[in-house]
Amino acid sequence: xxxxxxxxxxxxxxxxxxxxxxxxxxxxxxALVEPLHGYGVMxxxxxxxxxxxxxxxxTLYGAFSSLEKEGLIRMVKEEQxxxxxxxxxxxxxxxxxxxxxxxxxxxxxxxxxxHLVKTLDSDE
Amino acid sequence: MxxxxxxxxxxxxxxxxxxxxxxxxxxxxxxxxxxxxxxxTIYTFRNVEPQDYVYRLDYRSYWKxxxxxxxxLFRDSGWEFVEEMAGWHYFRQAAQAGExxxxxxxxxxxxxxxxxxxxxxxxxxxxxxxxxxxxxxxxYGWVPIIQVFxxxxxxxxxxxxxxxxxxxxxxxxx
Numbered sequence: 001x002x003x004x005x006x007x008x009x010x011x012x013x014x015x016x017x018x019x020x021x022x023x024x025x026x027x028x029x030x031a032l033v034e035p036l037h038g039y040g041v042m043x044x045x046x047x048x049x050x051x052x053x054x055x056x057x058x059t060l061y062g063a064f065s066s067l068e069k070e071g072l073i074r075m076v077k078e079e080q081x082x083x084x085x086x087x088x089x090x091x092x093x094x095x096x097x098x099x100x101x102x103x104x105x106x107x108x109x110x111x112x113x114x115h116l117v118k119t120l121d122s123d124e
Numbered sequence: 125m126x127x128x129x130x131x132x133x134x135x136x137x138x139x140x141x142x143x144x145x146x147x148x149x150x151x152x153x154x155x156x157x158x159x160x161x162x163x164x165t166i167y168t169f170r171n172v173e174p175q176d177y178v179y180r181l182d183y184r185s186y187w188k189x190x191x192x193x194x195x196x197l198f199r200d201s202g203w204e205f206v207e208e209m210a211g212w213h214y215f216r217q218a219a220q221a222g223e224x225x226x227x228x229x230x231x232x233x234x235x236x237x238x239x240x241x242x243x244x245x246x247x248x249x250x251x252x253x254x255x256x257x258x259x260x261x262x263x264y265g266w267v268p269i270i271q272v273f274x275x276x277x278x279x280x281x282x283x284x285x286x287x288x289x290x291x292x293x294x295x296x297x298x
Contacts, residue, residue, distance in 0.1 A: 022230060024230050024233070038200065039197065039200035042200075054229050056227045056233075057198045057200075057201045058180075058182050058226075058227035058228040058233060059227070059228050059229045061193075063233070
């Protein structure tokens with residue numbers, strides 16, 4: 001039991017080195033919960049981020065190669081000469097870690113936001 | 125009728141990639157579209173209707189993934205691959221009103237491009253450094269000429285590296 005806990009802690013530490021993800025990497029990994037090729041990822045990221053994030057091909061290629069090297073994504077199939085990637089288990093763990101961080105961030109920010117908006121109104 | 129072509133010799137230093145992009149765009153607006161680049165940096169342009177094309181340069185000298193995947197990704201997102209020259213990849217796309225066309229969409233990945241360039245310059249600099257060091261101990265015949273040449277090249281490399289480091293710092297922002 002203690003051994004398993006120690007192992008888990010070590011594992012968490014290993015995953016922590018990937019966090020925080022950049023905004024682009026976060027969205028790329030989020031898109032890759034399903035198998036997608038590069039251009040598919042670009043379209044999906046633009047759509048789900050409500051056009052707040054656009055990923056150019058230079059940025060995406062770099063992200064793909066480093067995510068693959070780190071074993072966070074892997075090639076799952078090829079469609080019309082385009083390689084499709086998907087998250088690995090390790091990638092899923094990292095993404096969960098990132099989402100947890102974001103949850104804390106927004107939990108901290110939301111009450112402050114309310115206050116900020118109010119003070120903005122009273123200034124006008 | 126065959127399109128008229130012109131050749132132009134123009135030199136850009138490693139840290140002047142954005143100036144080169146701007147120049148290629150200006151040429152395209154004047155009706156000259158880049159068709160190829162020969163060694164050493166002789167640009168061949170084809171005479172076409174003046175068009176506003178945005179040019180972007182990417183630097184990659186080694187491939188973690190296959191190069192064909194890389195080019196496919198650029199093609200899919202609307203970029204035409206024009207030419208490759210010493211690790212620099214030239215892409216173009218017709219300008220669109222109100223839209224900024226970039227191949228790198230965040231500072232982190234753009235910094236990555238300059239880091240790859242730095243790594244390449246760093247590797248090239250090693251033999252140069254030892255050349256300067258070894259030759260500084262000899263002083264006969266034509267050696268001084270090579271010494272001066274080597275030293276100049278060395279200074280140029282150091283300058284290029286500083287310019288690129290400054291660019292990276294600027295991209296890092298606050």
